[in-house]
Amino acid sequence: MNIENYKKYVKYTLGQEKSDLVLKNAKLIMVQTGEVIEADLAIKDKYIVGLGDYEGLEELDCSNRYVCPGFIDSHLHFESTLANPKELVHYASLSGTTGFIADPHEAANVAGIKGINYILDQTQDASGDVYIMAPSCVPCKEGEDSGCLMEASDLKKLLGNPRILGLGEVMDEGGVIGLKDRMMAKLDLFSDRVKDGHAISIEGKDLAAYAMSGILTDHESTEYKYAMMKVRNGMYVHIREGSAARNLEAIVRGIVENKTDISRFTFCTDDKHIEDIQKDGHISHNVRKAISLGLKPIDAYKMASLNPAQCYGLDDLGMIAVGKKANLIILSDMENVLIDRVMYEGDFISPVYEGNKMSVDPQLIDSLHIDWFDEDMLAYKSHRYAIGMVEGEILTKLIDLDNYKCHNDLARYDSQMDDPACLKFADNDRKEAMANKISKVAVIERHHNTGRYHVAKVLGYNIKNGAVASSVSHDSHNVIVIGDNDRDMMLALEKLKESKGGYVLVEGGHVYDALPLPVMGLMSDLDSGKMNEVLSRMIARAHKMGVPDGIEPFIALSFIALPVIPEIRIRTRGLYDVLGDRYLD
Structure with a gap:
């Protein structure tokens, strides 16, 4: 929170004025400390401004209810859901996902910058924070017949947008290890930002070299042992559970059996159809399944919120604390992840999707x-x-x-x-x-x-x-x-x-x-x-x-x-x- 906002909101934190909304007597899931505490939660505009004993202009009794930070999907492709991106965000947010780290390389492979801008435009007023990773491999491999070719010079045009967090999944492992000029230029362009990986077929010294380039994440581990290879190289592992690829059970079982520290693990969907989201949930499904496999509930919630926020430098998300955005989930059952209501930027999300009336470029x-x-x-x-x-x-x-x-x-x-x-x-x-x-x-x-x-x-x-x-x-x-x-x-x-x-x-x-x-x-x-x-x-x-x-x-x-x-x-x-x-x- 910047100093101007601090001056504006500190009086609510001090209890000198009533906040807009107070969630009374809630059981707060404090992922940053690994505990559950009972307290009031004060909200003003889109921020959490107090934890403790507060009064609000509106008060909601949350006795016997849990409140946790909104979930974050560490890696997904909106295009693979088939739906309009804004509608996808709506239904995913109803199941608790209020943060999305999206890689629009599918759209970019077809339509380049126009495809990326379509994703940005469609999600600019969605019911969740949508961030974009600039596609690194368009096409994904040399010799591919894609719709567009994107070089570092093209990606540079995206840097001024605050919703562009970093470089999308780097699938050209050989280009990284072999010091190919095109890939070196892209890595250099994003040298001070997060770079996502795609390390599916490398290990040993090759994996070490790949990680040393600054690539921070990977979502392609299908087994615990491969996930650990990446974590040992300093990477974050996004545990994938989507409509096609389901790797959660194999990795989480390994974490539980080996009592592995979960600080470098997050959840993602990668590719999940909207009907599966409506039926099973989104990141909420990952959390529920992980708990059912023996993962401590507080660890599962941390992997779904704080860990991805820290990975991507999203300092205003990922935990319940003063000054953080009021992206919150109210639950009736912590272990079974039974969600009552979801809040985004201090407002409860309506179950009714309002639609998206934006026109689409005829060329798309x-x-x-x-x-x-x-x-x-x-x-x-x-x-x-x-x-x-x-x-x-x-x-x-x-x-x-x-x-x-x-x-x-x-x-x-x-x-x-x-x-x-x-x-x-x-x-x-x-x-x-x-x-x-x-x-x-x-x-x-x-x-x-x-x-x-x-x-x-x-x-x-x-x-x-x-x-x-x-x-x-x-x-x-x-x-x-x-x-x-x-x-x-x-x-x-x-x-x-x-x-x-x-x-x-x-x-x-x-x-x-x-x-x-x-x-x-x-x-x-x-x-x-x-x-x-x-x-x-x-x-x-x-x-x-x-x-x-x-x-x-x-x-x-x-x-x-x-x-x-x-x-x-x-x-x-x-x-x-x-x-x-x-x-x-």
Whole structure:
């Protein structure tokens, strides 16, 4: 709090005047001291001005109620929620998240600075504090066909905005360790700000070098041992629990079993659909699940509030103390995280979403350019190798179809990766069994009419008599389509063009349904209720068509082209071995 505000508010702290609102007899969750105390909480305008014995112009009896600081999501992509960013903030804030550290690299990969400004504009009057990390890797990897290329000179234009906290997740690990000029320029530009990481496939001296560059955080740990490698190098670990990637249980169990200090751990969602938020909660779900796994409740609340505030230098957030913003959660049950009401900047958040009437730049709507693609192009380009889907993960397996075995060291990843999925075909009818499990996937460049595309095989998606097409395809967001026959795949692509982007499900020669995502081909202009209704129907139908229950049909597909996550991905230029950094076939 600056000195002018101090002069304005100190009389309320001293009890010389009544505050606007006092929460009486509340059990305050003091994450900074690890205790729960009973006291009155005085609020004036958007600030906490007193803890103790206070009177207010309005008083709310909070006997038998807990009050904690608002939760902070340490890392998320609004685009991956599919919803309008302001609406996403609204529903997340109702479940207690009042701070958001967003990386708009999905929007930037499609539309550059215009995409980033769309996120900033849409959230400027949202019911939570929305901060932005400037995307570091647009595109995410050299050779990617993204919509835009962002250099340090482009990122420099963002520095004057107070909501730009630092540099977004640095996925180009090789560029950092190998001292590539483009990456060095970006790290230097943000030398005095927080830099987020994406350390998924490095350890030992490489990880140490990566951390020494000033990269402070990572959200890609799938196991406790990998999380600890990063913490030992001075990094913060954002424990991810989203719609697709769920790493919380593995890491929190390790913390509990080893009695690990939690000071360098926070929670994040990364990618979480709005219907999952409405059903399960947001960061509140992470806190509740962590407590159920044996984490001390006060530690879980600290990881959801104070730790991320300290990580990102948000001095006015993260704890209940005088001078901090009155971003608060009132709970009836601390252990089960049962939320009664949520306050943002001293006002209770209305359960009714008021909508967002801001217009959208027409250039952000017309972003799908695939008229050149035809059915003849759906012939396989890759034959020997296939992408193996993994239930409950966005990691994939590199499968050698000639030898019926997996390549690379699977033991490096979660134990779920070690199931003998590749060996299920080792019986008398294994060729027939494998043929029945193969899906065809194509990725098609959609930004600049380059004519680049690739077609390969997938095991584990298992869709039958149909196809799915999507313009959400991390991080370059080229069009991706998967199916078991060319007719349905082409029909899905035609409907996708008509919808100006989104998700399409085709079954038996007919469009079952489509969810238009016209804003950059990433976000809906529908209200979330209508969007969730369509999406839920499509997900349920895709599972009936053979997609395993452990694979979310659209989210899992959206990651199959992301070349920074092991083991194998499809890119517009070929089938790509991530760990070997090489194209196959």
